[in-house]
Amino acid sequence: MSLVTLLPFIVLIGAMFLMTRSAKKKQQAAAQMRNEMQPGTGVRTIGGMYATVKEVHDDTVLLEVAPGVHAVYAKNSIGAVLSDEEYNRIVHGEDAAELDSDTPVVPDDASSLTGSDDDADAPRIDLGKKPEAADGEAAADAGVEPKDKKADGEGDAK
Known part of the structure; x- marks a missing residue:
């Protein structure tokens, strides 16, 4: 084998040696700091x-x-x-x-990001969620029968 084919392997081994050596020094310094x-x-x-x-x-x-x-x-x-x-x-x-x-002075909360302290004037972001009604209207709108009807056995006959 020629020296040209071995040169990349020698460089790689040297780089690995230098990296592990510096990592060991950092670990020893951290252990010494913790022990002191x-x-x-x-x-x-x-x-x-x-x-x-x-x-x-x-x-x-x-x-x-x-x-x-x-x-x-x-x-x-x-x-x-x-x-x-x-x-x-x-x-x-x-x-x-x-x-x-x-x-x-940086405030502790994000109240300064809205530009006002009153959140009533801030625009609301629509996330596509509908508020859930007590009688199951939101479930009916989504195509799902409310749980209380299934419990009676009305929704099971298909």
Whole structure:
């Protein structure tokens, strides 16, 4: 075999070696970060929840999600250990005195998307559904007999 035919295989094996090596380094760094967690540290889970570490065990971590609310998580579910400044900035927000008056305030709900607080003026979207009547009118319109007639045996004779 010539060197030209072996060259693609050599390049492929080299690329695979480099990729697995960098992945191993990332896994080792993440494991070291999780092992160095201390109670009182702010963390972010892989699901995006921010919490404070209360207890660290071999495979689990007790997190305080809200004041007085504790949850047990696997150590592998910790995505990042945050510095105190970063955790306080994210969870508690920036100080109101530091905000400029020009900074737009984002509302907690989607009420600003409609342009008004009153939903009565907003156009309704027709989804093709009919409101269901108590006597089965909507079922009759759809070509289906109401359940109470079938129970009497009237709709079974065909």
